[in-house]
Each structure stands twice: as C-alpha cells, then as structure tokens.
Amino acid sequence: MAAGAAFAGCGQPMTPGLHPVTIETDGIERQAVYFVPSSYTGKDKLPVVFDFHGSNSNPVGQLKRSSWDKVAEKNGFIAVALQGSLSGKAPGTYGWNVPHVQVSQAILPNGAQGGQDEIAFIEDAVEEVKDDLCVDPNRIFASGYSGGGRMLSAYVCSGQDDFVAAGFVNSLRAGRPVETDGKWGPDAANCNPAKPISIVAFAGEKDAQNPYAGGGSAYWQYGFKTAIKRWTDLDGCKGNGNAKTVEGVTYTMYGTCTNGARIATYVFEKGTHDWPRPSEAREAVMAAAKDGVAGVTKVSSVVPAKPAFDANVDPAFRMWDFFSKADTTDMVATAAPAKSSGGSKSGTTVASDCSTQINMQDTTCSSIQPTTPRRSGQGVRDAL
Template sequence: MAGGLGMAHAGCGETYKPGRHVTTIEADGVKRSAVYYVPSSYTGKDKVAVVFDFHGSNSNPSGQLNRSSWDKVAEKNGFIAVALQGSISGKTPGTFAWNVPHVEVSKAIIPQGGQGGLDEISFIDEAVDEVKDDFCVDPNRIFASGYSGGGRMLSAYLCAGGDDFAAAGFVNSLRAGRPVEADGKWAPEKANCSPAKPVSIVAFAGQKDEQNPYAGGGSAYWQYGFKTAIQRWTDMDGCTGNGRTETVNGVTYGVYDTCKNGARIASYSFANGTHDWPKPTEKETVIAAATDSANGVVKVSAVAKKPAFDANIDPAYRMWDFFGKADSTDVVATAAQPKAKISDVAAKDCMATGDSQDMTCSISQTTDMRRSGQGAKGAL
C-alpha cells in the first residue's frame, strides 16, 4: 500500500509479517490512513478473502478493530482485514468520522459540524484497488462491514453504485438512501440509492438504540427505521416472498433468500440491544470454545434442542458465516474467539467510553487532507 508497505503491485508471491500494521493509501493526491491485519496463515501463494471494516464516528481504524474483532475472525479463518479511516476529525485527537454524502451533521456530534471532508467514495475505490495490488486476493471474495457512521458510509457507497463488495454487513447503521418526508412519513429517497447490482446484506440493530433509533426519528441523518431500511433493500434486490423469521431469547432473525442474482437479505434485531456492538456472554463463549467443530460452526443437530440460529451472537463471526454460505439457517455460529497475533507495529488503540462512540485515544494523529466542497457530512 502506498507509503505503508514500501512497494506497489506486489500481489501474489509476497509474504507479510502477521498482525496489525498501520499504512497509508493515497487517493486524489491525499495520503489517507488505514490499519490492516494479516493472518499468520497468509503465504502470498493462495488467493484469500478480504473484509473492509468501517469505524463509527469519533473513532478510528484500530479502535474499530478492537470493537468488531474482525482481526480475530481473520486470524481464525485466514483472510485479510482492512480498517479504513474517515476524513473528518472527531471530538478528541486521533478520532474521525466519515464524510457521508448528502448527510448534514450537527456540532453536537462533531465540534466543527463536520465542515469539509474528502471524497470518501473515491477513497474506498482506491483502497480496494491498493489491496488487490498488494495482496494475493480473490476478487470475488471482497466484503465490507460497517458500524454506526461507518455503516452509513458503507450504505452510501453501495447506493452510489460502488460494486467492489460481494456482500456487506451493518451494525446499528443500515441505510437505503437519504431520508425524505412525504405526508408526514419518513422513507428512503429512491432516487438517492441506485446499487450497481443486487447485493447480499446482513444487518444488526438494537431496539433500544438511542443514537440511531430502531423505529426511526433521532438525528436528521436517520429518521426512518431499521425495518424500513430492510424493506427497501429487499425491493432493490428484487426479493420475493415475505421472508422467514424466528425469535429466540429476545433476538429476532429474519432472512429473504430468494432475491435476484443469488442475493440474500438477513437481519437480527435485539429486543434489549443498545447502540453497542453486540457481544456474546462469557458463558456462551466458553461453551463455543469447547466445541470441536470446524470453522467456528456446529450443526444444529449436534446441539440438543438448539434453535436454527444462535441468539447470543457476535456480529463479525455471523457476518463471515453469512458471507461464505448460500444459506446459514442450518448452522449455529459459535463465539470462539482465539487470541490474534498482534505485531510490534500495531496501531495505537482507542478505547470506547460509552454508547456515544466517544473514544479516548493514546495518540494524536495529524491529518493532511484536501478539503472538498461537499460540506458537513457524517456522524454517529
């Protein structure tokens, strides 16, 4: 990657030290920051999958990997994880937000109101190209995941016609176009979201989320609710039927698996979920770690009286399962999370201080950014 790996167009044949690494990616003449994770199994000989991870507002790439555990999933399953950094400075040094197109943000969220910011769509396109050049990547297995503001950025990327990702996952963040009001009802603006192709979507939402309310409302960038966003994506993906749903221990799982071009739409809503990234309980993690199943899944038939899905789920592990399977209804994603091997060039960490996504960081990062005229964009 430009400025980070010291080489270009490496591709297959090159090996890299396992662990987290800080790098820069140049887009539109500006060097942007990112953190990538290389699993210990990576040899540079076999093509591997890639998952891009988009942080929420007032966070950064390393803080997002700490939150999502995508690096741990990558270590367990042998793929590369890449966390990109938004272009708008956050509330505290070293934190950032995304310049989400067509979304205004108040100074209550970002001190300067999010003024300025760069072309994030172009940055994402360039980042994908850089990763494909530098690593031995399977171009058909490039996926993306976003939390909160990062998921809204990912939504906007897909809506703008970005076609680099074979599937995408969202935590407390799914959008289907900017919100517009008609006859007192909020809905996605259809003209504002035109995906290049049907894309598989898996989305998670907490019904007690106060930042991005499950039922809608909240900040100007939000307004329509989670179910409305899911419904709009089923329309855009050309899904048929009413889908299938099941509720276990306060978690409702729904799936539409008859969509155009093999796309699927899956959703998880947590009755007691907040804006936090859902995490398994310690008890379930111990049970999962004790299983001897391959790839972190066990057949339902092997677990007595288990439902068709695990209600105590970690989104990253379930997303990976979703990305790689035609239909995940016959498996239970475990919460086994082996310790990842982090290198001595690991990115500095940010630690979450609450639902607000405020982060306390160990370093201050300078920014060298060309400001666009797009205006205030991006928030929680």
Template sequence: MHHTMRKMAASGLVAMTSLLGIAGTASAAGCSTPQDPGRAMMEIRSGDKVRQIAYFIPSGYDGSRKVPVVFDFHGSTSSANEQLDRSEWERVAEAKGFIAVAPQGLMPGQKPDTFSWNAPGVTAPGGPDDMAFIHDAIRAVEDTFCVDDTKIFGTGYSGGGRVLSQYICNGTTDFAAAGFVVGLRAGYPKETAGTWAPDSETCKPARPLSLIAFAGRQDKINPFDGGGLPYWQYGAQAALQRWTELDGCKGEPTVTENGTVRTVRYENCAGKARIVSTVISDGGHTWPSSTALLRYQKQLGKISYAVNATDAIWRFFETAAP
C-alpha cells in the first residue's frame, strides 16, 4: 500500500534481500541506516517459508538513535495492511517517533488476500510455525532498524490477540508490555465440571508483564461472558483474572466508570507490572475509535468512540517501559 512499491524498488530491497539470506547477512544493529518514511513491506525467511511484514517509519526517523517499536498483530481473515488501517498506529508513531510493525499470518483467510494465524491450541498441527515467525520478525526488525530493545511492545486484535497471548504464555521475554483488543487469552480453553477456564499448563510466562486489554460487552465473536467458537470459550473476565494471578497482583483494583466505559486498574503486581482492563458496555468485536473498516460493523458490532484504544495503549506503554 502506501509507498510499498517505491520502497521495495529502492534501498528497502537491499535489506529485504539480506534478510532472505540471498546476499550477505543482515547487520547486527540497524542503526546509522536511513529509511524512507511511510508504510512499506519487507519479506523475511522464517523456517522454510518467506513471510511478509508491513512497517511504518515516522518522518523524524534518521537511524541515529534507538526508537521504540510496536508490533501489531491482525485478526483472523485479515492482513498486515488492514490491521495498520484498523489500529491507526501510524498516526501515533508519526507523532511520537516510533516504528509500527505488522507481521502477517500465512494461513488462508475466508476471503481472498486475507490471512489467519496458526495459533497453538487453535489450529491443526502441520501449519506454519507462527511462534517461530514472531521471534524471527522481532530479530529482523532489530537488525534492520535502530531499535531500543527495552521498548518493544506487542498489540493484538482478535486472533492477533490470541497469537500474541500464547507467544507470551510460552515464556518469551521480547515484549516490554502488551495490549489486547477483544483478544486477551491466558492459555488454551479447558472445561472442568462444565465450566470453561484458561488451562494453567498452557500459559507459563517468564515474568510478570504489564498489559492493557479492551473488551466489548456486545462482542458476538469472542463473547464477553464466554462461548463462541471452540478456541474462545472462556470470557474476557476469566482471561483477565488469570493474568492478575500470573502477575501476582495484590489488593483491590481501582475502578472508574465514565458513561459506557468501565476501567479497572491493578497497580500492585509483582515486578512492577500493572494491568488495566477497559470494558465498553456497547462495544462490539471492534477496535475502539477506529475510523477505518466501518463497513464491517454489521458483522462485528459497534465501534465505540467513547475511548481511543490506540492512544490509551500507547500512554500505557510509555509508563510501562523501563
């Protein structure tokens, strides 16, 4: 999309070629290498597959100083570019001077030119290894751009939230904090005596992690109270409760209500971690305050403009980083 063909025809192709292993080895540090501003695509090799990553470079970037990175994972039957449109991370990245990155799934979506993730516990074995791909995507971004590796953040929408949740559950330590929109998970769904809950054996994070999550009470895809397709089952509150346990949060949370928005903050967690949960009473399976993809509201439910999820997530990241 924006500037894609121009960038791939210019210097970005050199970085792409190096990452593919076709000619030379990517630099161990991506600093001191100018990049054209705007959105572009790169390709990397992960395992035996060539994978796609969309990224956005702010106009103030010159490669002379390390900058934060936000990884943004799209939902099922979507794409990297569609997710950047949905989340509008480019707007915040331009204003704040960080890089926005959207890796793309490889499993075919239900519509042409859309993709889904091979999230553990969701899809059948034998598909692409998306846990390895996330790791490889982070390494490729670190090698290509001037990145502050203490300020790498992850966000996920819907199925992107599932895959990001599981990546963290697997004990990785790449992300300094994470944000989830209608997709927070805390392990595979497990039924015990007729009740669905996160399976503790499938979520063992390496350390307490600060996270912020958004959920809509009118979400019909990932129902707030549980249900939906087999890979959802337990609801938003069950996922949140499990993370407060994983993060060792103590004491009563702070609760604020403002119209349709109810925000719960857990500030006293292990390792200085914090958890913020925002629930929107009339929100659907949508990204709050997104101005893109409005045509999908019939299928996904209402987009609430009572709170801007992207702005709120970035403010959370700024205070969560070391």
C-alpha cells in the first residue's frame, strides 16, 4: 500500500490496526507500518510515537517486542514502525545504516554494497505521517531498541528536531566513539542536536552486546554513563540525578535542564540486552495497587519475595508516561508490592527475541567516516 493512497490526513476515520505502507524517499520506496488505535476519528489530532527496530528484525517484530501498539491502543495515539535499509541475516529481517558505522560485508547475503540514507528516510517519514494521518505535530516522539536506538541517536545528533522526546533501550549514543589519551568517549563534533531534548534511557549492566561499561564492538566503546553525561551537558542539566534503587533497578531523573528538557535513566542490575518485561504476576500487582491495598493483598500469594528486576518498569509504558508529562513528576511507581507468602517462582520474564532476531557479534567495524551524519550515503552493514 502506498502512503497517501488510503490515508488523507484529518477529515476521515480509519480502520484500526496495522497498516503496511510504502514511503518514497530519494526516489526509493521504503517500508513502514502504521498502527491506528480504535479511538482514531480523523478529527482529533493525535500524538505519534516512532518505534525503531533492532538489527536483524523488522517493524512488526519490533512492535511485538516493544508493545508500543498496545500502549497506543490504550492511550489513543498512533505508533509508526519504520524498516531499516540493510538486509539482515535471515529473510525478512533488516538493520539500520547508522552513520559512522561500517560493518564487515561478510554478513551480506546478497553481496550488496552500502545502504540507504536513513537520515533522509526518517525525515521524509515524519512528513509523510503528518500528511497521511491526523496528528499533532507538536507531539511526535520516538523510541529505539538496540541498533534502532543507535539510529535514533544519530538522527537526533544530526540536528533534526522532529521529535519532542526520545526513548532508548540498550542503545543510547551521543556521537561516534573516539579515543583520546587512551580513554573512549563521544566525538563532541559528531553530535549537534537542534535543541535540548528530553531523553529516557534504559540499560542493563549485564548487556554483553552493547556493554554498560563500554567496550564491545567498534561502534560502541564508551559506556552508558559516559553517554548520559554527554547528554546532560548538551541539555544543560543541573544536579546529579538523585539516583534511587528499587529492587535491582536504579532510577535517576535530571529534571532541571535547558528549555524544560529532562533526562531519566533506568539501569537494571541484572539486565541483559533483552527488552525487559514484567511478569504477569507483577502486572497483576500493579493493576491491583491502583484499586488500593486490599487489591494488592488478594494477589500477594503470587508475588516473588526477591524478583530479579523491578517489575514495575516496562519500557514502552514508562516511556509514554515520560513523553506525555510536561512536568518533573517522578516516573517510578512508588507502591511497594506485598510480601509473598511463598511458593511462586520467578517474578520477571524477558520479552523473547523474535524468531528472526539473530546475534551479530561476528561483525567487524570501522568508525572512519565523515563527521556529518546528515544525508550520509556511506555504507553501513550494521546492526545491534
């Protein structure tokens, strides 16, 4: 389905659910998926969240992983998942041609060279969504997982100002990595956001793919704390974030930044590269807590005494809370779960990789590329 063929912006209702679309950019047809909530009327301008898939995945697979479509249905906004231009290791999977990353062409099943201009594609996709659907241009947000988050980082760093706020799961960057006096850090000249932007980022200390402390592939190198420090500098944030830890999750909020921007982080002590997901038992506690203490007591028997993660943290739902609030309200749920009476096991599950998500640790990288990511067509068989 070509974008625009069945969409006409404000003025008409739309069949709810997933809509595959084609978006043309620089004369090349690119793929995407729109999710339209059942509350869509075509009359009221709705917020939009762009969801960027990880490497060796695809738009539908990412929505299954992130649950952004479910969050959109519940809260009445539109979710858009774009497709990267690089071929993945399995049929139907893709990666992003992230600027300043060059991966060994040994991973290319078809021998193709390079990739498409993703910066131009994202920019055009945002404009297409504005034309196709009834959206509020002042409430457009973005979220990225793994390679998709690195792509989103590069897009914001390139000076594009489409997104009011951005969320990152195991993926936040602040410019390409450079080594100075034996220490890795972000290239200051490589990240020039148009304005201070609110950011919420999630990271796992046991992430072997994009290591929390740094290292790993050539495209990674500097750690999560270094990336956050750079963004607090770029956003002009004050304070130390007032870190707090609840059941294995450390949360910080820099609530005083330039032009009202905020930066929030969630670090999972035992988190890996997988997308965190509360177990059904913990979700039951969260739902019951809204009805009062009595409700919590009713489900206390299924709550583990020592969960591996803070099950109150689900990235997409937490990001939407962050995106939709203009104040500095603490985003962490403060209701303590009732103690378990024993018997139940693990309180946390991790969203399983889609069948097409494949490890790409065998790639080799080089960061020798121009410092300006805007409309860079240089190749990048990247992804993670």
